[in-house]
Amino acid sequence: MRRQARLGKVFLRSFGIQGSWNFETLLGYGFAYALLPALRAVYRDRPRELEAALARHAGLFNSHPYMAPVALGAVARLEVEGRPPEVIERFKAAVRGALGGLGDRMIWAGWRPVCVLSALALFLAGAPWWIAVLLFLLVYNAGHVALRVWAFRLGWREGTGIAAALKAPWIRTLERVLHRVGSLLLGVCIVLAANGPGRHLAALQGAWIPAALLAAGVGLVMGARVRRPLEVVLLGLLGFGFIWSTT
């Protein structure tokens, strides 16, 4: 099999790298699974060494799933170059924190909420549901797949030298921009929600307007901690409805 095809297989397997996620090795086992096509080529006629390499790579490893291709590309290259196992293990241990933190900030707390909020804003503004859903899936995954491709190419090209690329100023700038855009979209969505989402529900009126302003203030101060109390209030209202209906 040609090298490009083998690397393509490693890349495709990276989409399922979290499939065997567990509390012992985190996504280490999935890392070994994804790397296997490359390892098979490196240790073609040496089954014992292939099994030993797999056991090494199945150990503890963590990363943001979209950034894991950086490590997969780099480790595939180190294996092809025949670097000693200790060097490869040191490299994996060194990059796992950076790949996790960067992906968390850029994707989970950046790209994903920005795309979701854009879709919600469209829907709340009255766009047909399928346009909001389709645009979300297309735009989000364009970024998702592009990031994985960039990450895998970066790892393969730079090998152990990926640190400099991951510290590039444009990455920090992109993060900042995503966070600002996300905050802006939140402001947009709040107003659209109060105005009656997509003409499916009525706009808030009367005493509900100051209540909504107060709620927004409480949400801004409390952050994500507002979820639990709100769940309790809604469940309480549901129970109250049943009592009211049966008495």
Next chain:
Amino acid sequence: MMEWLLVILLGGAVGLDATSFPQAMYSRPFVAGALAGMLMGRPVEGALIGAVLEVFSLSVLPFGATGYPEGGTAAVAATAAYAAAAAEPDASLAFISVTLALPVSHVSGYSVRLLRRRNGRAIGHLDGVDALAPAVVESTHRRAIAFDFLRGAVLSAAGVLLILAVLELALRVGWQLPVAALGVLTVAVIMMFAGTLAVFGTLREQLAPFLLGAGIALVGVWAL
């Protein structure tokens, strides 16, 4: 019958997408709700139920090994149950479905933790091992993915049964949406939106773009 089979398959695919494969985010509650609604012939209401659950999921960040509620399978269950119970658009039944989907999302999140423990036991053969057969790695990994699909499907089916049972009870006793409930739900959505700002940074950093966004939307709403 076919539509229920498709809903359960969708639940499996949604559960799988959230963590295991391929993370294309059709597991987001907004998308999952709309897709379940489409399967049941009620896409707009599915998207609405999904949108409310999405707002509750926006601030859930799967950092590291933290446990978190799983909104996608809950959105599939809530939408399918609602579509089965409500012959026509019904705010009371939609409110019940959304409200019950919230605890269902916690149960679904707990099932993810159970699956991760199961995966840990399945790879227990790693302890002190210095050789691992490729076939073992591939089969163990693929089995874990299959279990995740199964988990999503079972959770969605169980969620549908639970929510549908409550909806049918509500129809029997003539449960009516308290007048204030829809207002409370809208205010809750607004509070959750505001609570999501912390995802992007501190209040001091993000207040200006947030207010700018609200201002732009106010002008747009006023102009239109």
